[in-house]
Amino acid sequence: MDKLKIILAEDHNLVRNGIKMLLESQADIEVIAEADDGTRVLEHMASGLIPDIILADINMPEMDGISLIKAVKSSHPDIKVVILSMLDHEKYVMQAFMEGSYGYILKNVNESEMLFALKTVAGGAKYLCVELTETMLNRCIHEASAQSEQEEVQVDLSMREIEVLNLVAEGYTNQEMADKLFLSKRTIEGHRQMLIDKTGSKNTASLIRFAVVNGYLN
Amino acid sequence: MDKLKIILAEDHNLVRNGIKMLLESQADIEVIAEADDGTRVLEHMASGLIPDIILADINMPEMDGISLIKAVKSSHPDIKVVILSMLDHEKYVMQAFMEGSYGYILKNVNESEMLFALKTVAGGAKYLCVELTETMLNRCIHEASAQSEQEEVQVDLSMREIEVLNLVAEGYTNQEMADKLFLSKRTIEGHRQMLIDKTGSKNTASLIRFAVVNGYLN
DNA sequence: TTAATAATGGGTATTAATAACAATAAGAGC
DNA sequence: GCTCTTATTGTTATTAATACCCATTATTAA
Numbered sequence: 001m002d003k004l005k006i007i008l009a010e011d012h013n014l015v016r017n018g019i020k021m022l023l024e025s026q027a028d029i030e031v032i033a034e035a036d037d038g039t040r041v042l043e044h045m046a047s048g049l050i051p052d053i054i055l056a057d058i059n060m061p062e063m064d065g066i067s068l069i070k071a072v073k074s075s076h077p078d079i080k081v082v083i084l085s086m087l088d089h090e091k092y093v094m095q096a097f098m099e100g101s102y103g104y105i106l107k108n109v110n111e112s113e114m115l116f117a118l119k120t121v122a123g124g125a126k127y128l129c130v131e132l133t134e135t136m137l138n139r140c141i142h143e144a145s146a147q148s149e150q151e152e153v154q155v156d157l158s159m160r161e162i163e164v165l166n167l168v169a170e171g172y173t174n175q176e177m178a179d180k181l182f183l184s185k186r187t188i189e190g191h192r193q194m195l196i197d198k199t200g201s202k203n204t205a206s207l208i209r210f211a212v213v214n215g216y217l218n
Numbered sequence: 219m220d221k222l223k224i225i226l227a228e229d230h231n232l233v234r235n236g237i238k239m240l241l242e243s244q245a246d247i248e249v250i251a252e253a254d255d256g257t258r259v260l261e262h263m264a265s266g267l268i269p270d271i272i273l274a275d276i277n278m279p280e281m282d283g284i285s286l287i288k289a290v291k292s293s294h295p296d297i298k299v300v301i302l303s304m305l306d307h308e309k310y311v312m313q314a315f316m317e318g319s320y321g322y323i324l325k326n327v328n329e330s331e332m333l334f335a336l337k338t339v340a341g342g343a344k345y346l347c348v349e350l351t352e353t354m355l356n357r358c359i360h361e362a363s364a365q366s367e368q369e370e371v372q373v374d375l376s377m378r379e380i381e382v383l384n385l386v387a388e389g390y391t392n393q394e395m396a397d398k399l400f401l402s403k404r405t406i407e408g409h410r411q412m413l414i415d416k417t418g419s420k421n422t423a424s425l426i427r428f429a430v431v432n433g434y435l436n
Numbered sequence: 437t438t439a440a441t442a443a444t445g446g447g448t449a450t451t452a453a454t455a456a457c458a459a460t461a462a463g464a465g466c
Numbered sequence: 467g468c469t470c471t472t473a474t475t476g477t478t479a480t481t482a483a484t485a486c487c488c489a490t491t492a493t494t495a496a
Contacts, residue, residue: 116334126352134344169427200366202389211388212430
């Protein structure tokens, strides 16, 4: 099996050398080039150095990691970019993956995780470091539990009522709905009264708020 | 350093033996007990076999993995349960972590990921397997992009208008709001007209839907 | 089979909301 | 100082919504 070819892009010398030493200690990994900026990476590639993976700091002077992803994506779509970062801001994580990053790793990962990440990415999967995965999990759990705790209000509405409810929310008047549904205006009025009564609302305004909050609108 | 002590709970013999062989081939891991059901795990622990990690199938005959988490949590809160599963249903993943699981691993992971997962968990972090992390990432990206594409509607509302808007959504009539805010009923009517005009709504109903959807209600 | 319920409608009365014509006072910006 | 905007209020008219009373029909449950 060939060695995994990597270009390392990181503007701080000490950090770059440390990571390089770690990677070169592995028999199946080879750092074929280094760069202190995104533009330098593109220059390397233009001169024929084609890696499997680019390991890039998200924060570099001229061209940052995110911009580098875009540039690489368009010229060499099969090269995988992995972002290195000090920041655990979720915004950057999402942005990186949306732009096509294959990995996002905080700089405080240990050796084994870094190597595992590179092999995972080399295998075609995406990798998010353990610490960030945990953060994301906690957020999802939070959202899920917040959702489940508020969904106590459950009202049994008929199909017709839900249909009318949706039209009301779109701004239709009783007469318009009656014409649209081939019903009497009086019937629609009856449904609306039922909706207000069943949901315990005071009027249309509070009814619609209830409907949106509790997900009764398509 | 001591060996990592593991109890393996899995009702299918072949699978259990396979995993056991994989783990025992590692110098720093020891499978101290096996079980074909959650209840058997508790029996082992009652008789003095205390592991660092319990690796448990989510689907077992009597007591499943999730129930096992709860039982272990209450009697031995420092023991970490890692769930093994065939299913990639997100619901189970969330449920497992909400109950206090330390890991969730699909059965199709390779050896190195399994070992990495166990070491990560032993170190106190939570672990979600690469495949599921990717699924979750994709969902987050989806949500994020869906959010950003709809948030084009931005209306500049004054403090008063937002105040009135909230009261309207709570079901107050113009007269009630006028009394509450020490204003003329006619003033409230004016604000409501502005709200409808500014947001491009047809009436109160569509105004309130707009307000909830776009987050104008506290 | 009978009773209950949901969907459909009618009548009528009252209340609330919407719309379009205004004016005045206060404050911000030039 | 002057202008422009915003918040405030007025008058009047029309339209829409709400709240009761009720009946009929069809379907469902007991």
